[in-house]
Amino acid sequence: RAAAERPRFAPRQAPSKDAVRQLCQECFCSPPAALGPLAQRACPGLAVSAEEAEQLVSALHNLTRHVVFRGLTRAEDILCLFPENFHQNLKNLLTKIILENISAWRNEAQASQISLPRLVDMDWRVDIKTSSDSIVRMAVPTCLLQLKIQEDAALCGNNPVVSALTVELSKETLDTMLEGLGRIRDQLSAVANK
Amino acid sequence: AADKIRLIPQDFFAELCEQIIQHLNHKIPGVNTAELCQRIQTSGVDINIGDLAKVANTLSFLFSTAARNNLSTEELVTTLGSGISTLPKHAVQVIRHVWNEQGKAIAVSEDAESTATVGQFVDMKWKLGVAMSSDTCRSLKYPYVTVTLTVADPSGQITDKSFEMTIPQFKNFFRQFKEMASVLETV
Numbered sequence: 122r123a124a125a126e127r128p129r130f131a132p133r134q135a136p137s138k139d140a141v142r143q144l145c146q147e148c149f150c151s152p153p154a155a156l157g158p159l160a161q162r163a164c165p166g167l168a169v170s171a172e173e174a175e176q177l178v179s180a181l182h183n184l185t186r187h188v189v190f191r192g193l194t195r196a197e198d199i200l201c202l203f204p205e206n207f208h209q210n211l212k213n214l215l216t217k218i219i220l221e222n223i224s225a226w227r228n229e230a231q232a233s234q235i236s237l238p239r240l241v242d243m244d245w246r247v248d249i250k251t252s253s254d255s256i257v258r259m260a261v262p263t264c265l266l267q268l269k270i271q272e273d274a275a276l277c278g279n280n281p282v283v284s285a286l287t288v289e290l291s292k293e294t295l296d297t298m299l300e301g302l303g304r305i306r307d308q309l310s311a312v313a314n315k
Numbered sequence: 316a317a318d319k320i321r322l323i324p325q326d327f328f329a330e331l332c333e334q335i336i337q338h339l340n341h342k343i344p345g346v347n348t349a350e351l352c353q354r355i356q357t358s359g360v361d362i363n364i365g366d367l368a369k370v371a372n373t374l375s376f377l378f379s380t381a382a383r384n385n386l387s388t389e390e391l392v393t394t395l396g397s398g399i400s401t402l403p404k405h406a407v408q409v410i411r412h413v414w415n416e417q418g419k420a421i422a423v424s425e426d427a428e429s430t431a432t433v434g435q436f437v438d439m440k441w442k443l444g445v446a447m448s449s450d451t452c453r454s455l456k457y458p459y460v461t462v463t464l465t466v467a468d469p470s471g472q473i474t475d476k477s478f479e480m481t482i483p484q485f486k487n488f489f490r491q492f493k494e495m496a497s498v499l500e501t502v
Binding site: 186189190191192227230231233234235236237238239240243245247249262264265266268270286287288289290292294295296297298299301302303304305306308309312 | 433434435436437438439441443446449450451452453454455457458459460461462464466476477478479480482484485486488489491492493495496498499502
């Protein structure tokens with residue numbers, strides 16, 4: 122399976138190492154649908170035909186995604202993905218680049234997996250309500266909490282939508298919340314100790 | 316709002332009025348518009364949640380104004396008659412009945428809760444999960460916390476907001492809440 126994914130690469134005029142590095146990053150990040158345009162952009166820099174650029178970009182995308190999917194971390198495991206007659210220096214370079222990026226790519230994959238909206242920020246403030254149109258004098262401490270929630274997580278940053286939720290908590294409701302959070306913390310410890 | 320009210324079947328309209336009165340009486344934290352809308356839609360009536368929310372707001376305003384002015388049932392019905400003349404008969408009947416039964420019990424609120432200008436926290440539900448595998452990573456083992464906050468907005472409508480946190484985020488979240496609680500103590 123891995124061998125079928127390899128490109129028929131003949132780098133007559135090899136682009137610079139940095140260019141290869143950049144290309145690997147872009148190929149990993151790109152969703153399958155955006156590979157076409159990516160190939161078009163990369164084509165001039167690679168001095169290959171449009172069709173070859175597409176095959177190349179596609180192969181790099183599959184290779185990098187495959188490595189992250191399988192959780193490969195050793196050079197040997199990556200090297201053996203290439204076909205036998207593959208250009209030696211290029212194989213080593215690509216493996217090196219992939220190894221350098223593996224942990225960042227894995228984090229990105231985790232961060233962009235399907236999920237509910239994510240909490241991205243929280244701010245709070247404690248106020249004292251001193252008076253209002255219906256009550257002349259009071260001194261009620263109250264907490265204002267603002268949660269910023271990102272609705273749309275996408276790999277390699279498209280435009281996520283962030284909404285703000287502002288909530289008021291009294292001492293009682295805050296205690297209820299703390300009780301719930303304490304139970305989560307207890308569960309986490311229980312799971313961690315298994 | 317009158318033509319939207321026309322759409323709502325009588326028993327659902329009565330339920331809505333009930334919830335609004337109970338909310339004004341501080342017996343319930345808010346009106347569960349989303350849930351009610353779902354049930355109305357299931358019964359075959361084509362109403363969207365925005366319209367139902369507008370109806371709820373109008374009714375809430377009507378009842379709270381009537382409470383503040385100490386209107387009797389007849390006075391309330393008269394006001395209705397002159398203002399919104401196109402209200403369907405069954406709606407007027409429901410309003411008259413609900414007001415008769417519970418309207419006078421609405422205390423003009425004296426507590427701090429009624430001065431809310433932002434959403435009020437109602438409830439929190441949570442779940443601790445571990446993502447095992449995804450299309451991008453075959454072996455994930457990624458723990459996360461999911462939280463659903465139930466909030467009543469100033470008009471009394473209840474909504475749920477769900478979101479996820481990573482474990483480090485959760486720890487920070489917890490820490491912030493402990494901070495808030497200690498500040499609230501000392502203030």
